[in-house]
Amino acid sequence: MCAELELRRRKVRARSLPRELLGDPAWSMLLDMFVREHRGQKTSTARACRAAIVPQATALRWLAVLESQGLVLLTAAAGRGGARFVTLTSKAHRALSAILGTGLP
Numbered sequence: 001m002c003a004e005l006e007l008r009r010r011k012v013r014a015r016s017l018p019r020e021l022l023g024d025p026a027w028s029m030l031l032d033m034f035v036r037e038h039r040g041q042k043t044s045t046a047r048a049c050r051a052a053i054v055p056q057a058t059a060l061r062w063l064a065v066l067e068s069q070g071l072v073l074l075t076a077a078a079g080r081g082g083a084r085f086v087t088l089t090s091k092a093h094r095a096l097s098a099i100l101g102t103g104l105p
Contacts, residue, residue: 002100003035010053025052026062030071033088034096045074045084071095 010028032051033043043051049059063086066072071092077083088096 003031003038003096006100007031007035025054025059026066028052029059029062029066029086030088030092030096033072033086034093034100037088043086044077045086048086066092 007028010024010031029048029052033048036043036047045060045063048063049056052059052062054062063072063074067074070089073087073089074084075087077085
């Protein structure tokens with residue numbers, strides 16, 4: 001519940017304040033993926049970009065940073081053209097669980 005509550009707060013914050021004041025695209029993507037994986041849902045790169053609440057080019061750069069830090073894996077979606085999916089690594093799961101104070105979102 002903690003991760004879901006944080007996501008809801010971020011969405012309210014994004015509707016209330018200018019985007020340039022928010023500045024946590026990587027954290028927003030990680031939270032969204034954490035919640036979605038807990039629900040058994042896959043995250044496309046397009047979904048991760050939307051979760052970042054920044055322009056797509058910026059979000060894609062952040063995904064590359066997360067991948068280089070060993071926090072996410074990008075994989076091609078079978079039979080879906082150029083679509084890719086993003087999954088959290090065990091390193092990311094451990095970090096998010098520690099930050100959120102629980103193994104559950």
